[in-house]
Amino acid sequence: xxxxxxxxxxxxxxxxxxxxxxxxxxxxxxxxxxxxxxxxxxxxxxxxxxxxxxxxxxxxxxxxxxxxxxxxxxxxxxxxxxxxxxxxxxxxxxxxxxxxxxxxxxxxxxxxxxxxxxxxxxxxxxxxxxxxxxxxxxxxxxxxxxxxxxxxxxxxxxxxxxxxxxxxxxxxxxxxxxxxxxxxxxxxxxxxxxxxxxxxxxxxxxxxxxxxxxxxxxxxxxxxxxxxxxxxxxxxxxxxxxxxxxxxxxxxx
Numbered sequence: 001x002x003x004x005x006x007x008x009x010x011x012x013x014x015x016x017x018x019x020x021x022x023x024x025x026x027x028x029x030x031x032x033x034x035x036x037x038x039x040x041x042x043x044x045x046x047x048x049x050x051x052x053x054x055x056x057x058x059x060x061x062x063x064x065x066x067x068x069x070x071x072x073x074x075x076x077x078x079x080x081x082x083x084x085x086x087x088x089x090x091x092x093x094x095x096x097x098x099x100x101x102x103x104x105x106x107x108x109x110x111x112x113x114x115x116x117x118x119x120x121x122x123x124x125x126x127x128x129x130x131x132x133x134x135x136x137x138x139x140x141x142x143x144x145x146x147x148x149x150x151x152x153x154x155x156x157x158x159x160x161x162x163x164x165x166x167x168x169x170x171x172x173x174x175x176x177x178x179x180x181x182x183x184x185x186x187x188x189x190x191x192x193x194x195x196x197x198x199x200x201x202x203x204x205x206x207x208x209x210x211x212x213x214x215x216x217x218x219x220x221x222x223x224x225x226x227x228x229x230x231x232x233x234x235x236x237x238x239x240x241x242x243x244x245x246x247x248x249x250x251x252x253x
Contacts, residue, residue, distance in 0.1 A: 048075075048096045049120035052086040055079070056111040061180055063110050064088055065149040069211060071098040073202040074149070076125045076213075089125045091202070142193045143217040146183040152209040155181050157232035159205065167199045168192030172222040175230040186222045 044051075052064065061077040064086050068074060072095025078087045090096040096119065102108070103117035148155050157173045160183050164170050172186040187193040193216070201214040224233035 044119040044121050046093055046097055046100075047119045047121070047123050048090050048093050049122045049125055050088045050090065050096050050099050051118045051120040052088060053084070053116045053118070054113065055081070055084045055086050055115055056113045057081070057084070059086070059110055061147075062150045065211065067108055067110050067115065068095075068099045069149075071095050071102065074213065078125050087120055087122070087125050139216060139218075140190050140194055141216045141218065141220075142188065142190050143184060143186045143219045143222065144193050144197060145215045145217045146185060147179075147213040147215075148181040148183070148205070149211040149213065150209045151181045153206055154229075155183065155205075155210065156229040157227070158229075160185060161232065163200060163205060164196050167196045169234075170232075171234050172224050173232040174222050174224065184217055184219060184222055186219075 050068070055064075059079065059081075061079065064077045064079070065074050065088075068088055068090070071090070073091035074088060075091050076087075076089040080086060088099070090099065100117045100119060107114050108117065109115070146160065153159075155175060157175060160173050160175070161170050164185060168187050168189075169192055170185060171188055173183060175181070175183045185193075185196070187196065197214045197216070200212050202212065204211050222233075224231045224236070227233065227236050
């Protein structure tokens with residue numbers, strides 16, 4: 001029988017420490033792998049839709065738009081406040097890439113807190129319905145849906161009429177505040193609406209604020225009973241438009 005030599009006490013203690021530490025090291029390695037895998041989930045192929053994480057409580061569509069509008073036009077914004085996330089659809093892929101690349105080397109702050117950008121797995125954001133039974137659509141129509149981001153000045157029918165009338169005849173205007181500040185504008189023809197959309201989509205009503213996002217509506221006509229700051233009909237004779245709001249409407253093309 002061969003007797004194994006007795007190891008010095010310090011070597012036995014060292015081997016025992018390694019044996020007990022092995023499970024802890026395996027657990028730590030597993031955690032690292034999990035973090036790496038989670039990070040890989042955010043490494044999606046480039047998309048026009050940007051996924052925003054760590055969105056502060058109380059953030060709005062306007063906050064999201066303000067954070068990225070320097071990189072290009074924003075087509076749509078969806079907030080997911082329960083999970084503190086948001087989706088921002090840029091008008092083109094180049095703008096979305098610029099947003100994500102900027103976020104890699106710069107801290108983007110919303111409401112005093114940093115947010116993080118990655119590409120979304122989606123290539124477009126599903127649109128939500130307008131007020132009432134009609135749904136917003138992309139087929140050309142003579143009624144347009146205006147969404148006004150960062151509305152630092154009041155938006156009235158006079159303002160909407162003033163910016164639209166150089167490009168087409170305005171028939172009716174309805175302003176509502178269900179999802180921020182929005183307006184539906186009716187024109188006599190699809191050509192009028194298309195011309196207004198082409199000229200004004202993505203423009204600022206006032207320098208640096210009141211940015212317009214314009215889409216085609218599926219509504220065929222707007223119901224207006226009186227001319228006021230929020231509703232207007234060209235056929236209601238004798239009711240004048242309200243006076244312009246503070247500052248000059250200075251559309252930036």
